[in-house]
Amino acid sequence: MAPANNVDLTAIMTALGGRQALQDLLGVGASAISNYVARGTVPTHVRSKLYGALTARGYQVRLDDLAILCAPDAPATAPAKPMVLLIIGGGIAAYKALETARQMQRLGLDVTGVMTKSAAQFITPLSVAALTNQKCYDDLFSLTDEAEMGHIRLARSADLVLVMPATANLMARAAAGIADDLATTILLATTAPVLMAPAMNPAMWTHPATSANLTILQQRGVHMIGPTEGDTACGEIGSGRMSEPADIAAAAYQLAVKRPRLLAGKTAIVTAGPTVEPIDSVRFIANHSSGKQGYAVAAALAAHGAAVTLISGPVNLPPPAQVNRISVQTAEQMLAATQAALPADIAVCAAAVADWRVAGSRHAKLKKPDRDTAEPIQLSLCENPDILASIAQSDQRPELVIGFAAETEDLQENAVAKRQRKQCDWIIANQVGGAADPVFGSDMNHIMLIGETTVENWPRMLKTELADRLAERIAEELSK
Numbered sequence: 461m462a463p464a465n466n467v468d469l470t471a472i473m474t475a476l477g478g479r480q481a482l483q484d485l486l487g488v489g490a491s492a493i494s495n496y497v498a499r500g501t502v503p504t505h506v507r508s509k510l511y512g513a514l515t516a517r518g519y520q521v522r523l524d525d526l527a528i529l530c531a532p533d534a535p536a537t538a539p540a541k542p543m544v545l546l547i548i549g550g551g552i553a554a555y556k557a558l559e560t561a562r563q564m565q566r567l568g569l570d571v572t573g574v575m576t577k578s579a580a581q582f583i584t585p586l587s588v589a590a591l592t593n594q595k596c597y598d599d600l601f602s603l604t605d606e607a608e609m610g611h612i613r614l615a616r617s618a619d620l621v622l623v624m625p626a627t628a629n630l631m632a633r634a635a636a637g638i639a640d641d642l643a644t645t646i647l648l649a650t651t652a653p654v655l656m657a658p659a660m661n662p663a664m665w666t667h668p669a670t671s672a673n674l675t676i677l678q679q680r681g682v683h684m685i686g687p688t689e690g691d692t693a694c695g696e697i698g699s700g701r702m703s704e705p706a707d708i709a710a711a712a713y714q715l716a717v718k719r720p721r722l723l724a725g726k727t728a729i730v731t732a733g734p735t736v737e738p739i740d741s742v743r744f745i746a747n748h749s750s751g752k753q754g755y756a757v758a759a760a761l762a763a764h765g766a767a768v769t770l771i772s773g774p775v776n777l778p779p780p781a782q783v784n785r786i787s788v789q790t791a792e793q794m795l796a797a798t799q800a801a802l803p804a805d806i807a808v809c810a811a812a813v814a815d816w817r818v819a820g821s822r823h824a825k826l827k828k829p830d831r832d833t834a835e836p837i838q839l840s841l842c843e844n845p846d847i848l849a850s851i852a853q854s855d856q857r858p859e860l861v862i863g864f865a866a867e868t869e870d871l872q873e874n875a876v877a878k879r880q881r882k883q884c885d886w887i888i889a890n891q892v893g894g895a896a897d898p899v900f901g902s903d904m905n906h907i908m909l910i911g912e913t914t915v916e917n918w919p920r921m922l923k924t925e926l927a928d929r930l931a932e933r934i935a936e937e938l939s940k
């Protein structure tokens with residue numbers, strides 16, 4: 461038996477197609493191979509290449525001595541798992557890609573790693589290959605890789621391309637369509653959905669250049685998760701911290717798994733975002749809704765085949781794919797757009813509509829009163845129309861009308877009363893205003909789904925996941 465960590469190169473040579481194939485793979489001559497065989501060991505970079513080549517051919521290989529544990533004869537009937545191409549960028553958060561890969565595998569996804577040159581400063585291709593049981597690709601001009609797979613086929617074989625950490629540099633190159641390494645070439649060549657998990661210094665994240673690149677990428681349909689607020693690796697506090705591996709893995713799962721089009725032939729109206737109620741020509745009343753929850757619902761319904769009209773207050777999000785977005789400012793405009801979109805089979809009101817507007821808002825800018833003589837300015841408010849109630853009570857009432865209830869206290873009690881008052885079928889109750897677990901603007905939500913006689917407490921999850929589950933529940937309900 462060979463001593464520990466010694467490598468049985470003869471067995472590996474056979475598995476890889478003979479001595480010449482091994483020479484080509486390693487880019488060395490016959491004497492180097494003879495040397496390795498005689499010594500029974502190989503340098504680390506050769507070990508990494510061998511591991512990658514064997515696993516790419518379907519062998520199960522032990523990491524420490526490259527012993528072949530199992531030949532690539534998987535049963536022909538095994539269903540193919542969705543494949544995520546994990547592009548690892550060069551940032552301190554690169555190490556989290558390993559945990560994310562593991563979590564994605566637990567969710568039943570196959571993961572193949574691709575690393576940028578700078579990612580290799582933080583983690584090694586060998587650790588990625590070992591964890592994913594697949595070769596980790598890092599070179600656009602590798603003849604061996606091209607012979608095995610080819611970068612275009614690699615890009616096309618993915619059900620999802622996940623970029624993490626998405627550095628400012630990687631985002632900029634992707635936005636500009638630059639293809640100067642394997643990672644950016646894949647981003648240009650892929651037809652699969654792309655998910656990016658940005659991570660960078662807060663000043664870099666808020667820089668106008670990064671904001672512009674973000675907008676370009678989102679307009680092209682690239683999905684984003686995070687970044688979140690908190691401590692960043694450089695010691696600064698702010699937005700730029702990469703989302704957690706479990707959240708990224710869950711978002712990847714949502715995008716990689718192809719869903720049946722359960723709502724084909726159905727029409728849906730979704731309201732989202734805040735409404736903005738003018739005080740005068742420059743000031744307004746609004747709230748913290750980012751639109752993320754409503755946009756996720758619109759995207760999920762569309763992904764399941766529904767024809768979706770999304771009526772949105774002012775937010776910073778691009779319209780989801782295959783969704784007809786109508787942009788509005790005020791509650792009155794939102795009501796008019798909603799009524800114009802009827803009839804529909806489904807209505808989901810996720811917008812945070814201002815309950816009041818300023819009575820007789822003025823066009824001219826209100827002047828600050830003279831501090832010594834004048835009375836403080838009084839704003840008089842009047843009630844806005846209730847869009848959800850008007851849809852639920854319309855003679856064109858959709859078959860299923862769903863509202864959200866944003867509560868700061870007595871969540872269930874208030875939401876149950878709200879459902880009855882507005883006469884919707886379901887109300888989705890979420891607790892807002894908590895500093896530790898904010899719903900406004902966050903990627904996560906934690907809800908109760910309340911029907912006429914039922915209350916379901918759903919676990920905390922991504923807004924996209926929640927939307928997807930909701931779309932499935934809607935399809936189930938409509939098929940009854």
Ligand code: PMT
Nearest residue numbers: 750751752753809812813846847848863864865866900901
């Ligand atoms: O946008 P995000 O940052 O992702 O945050 C998500 C969210 C917190 C905005 C969302 O999950 C949510 O709870 N939306 C409803 C917010 C709200 O206005 O709740 P409410 O309890 O005040 O209203 C109850 C329901 O009536 C809602 O469906 C609302 O859209 C609707 N409504 C309210 C007032 C009004 N004048 N017209 C309405 O249609």
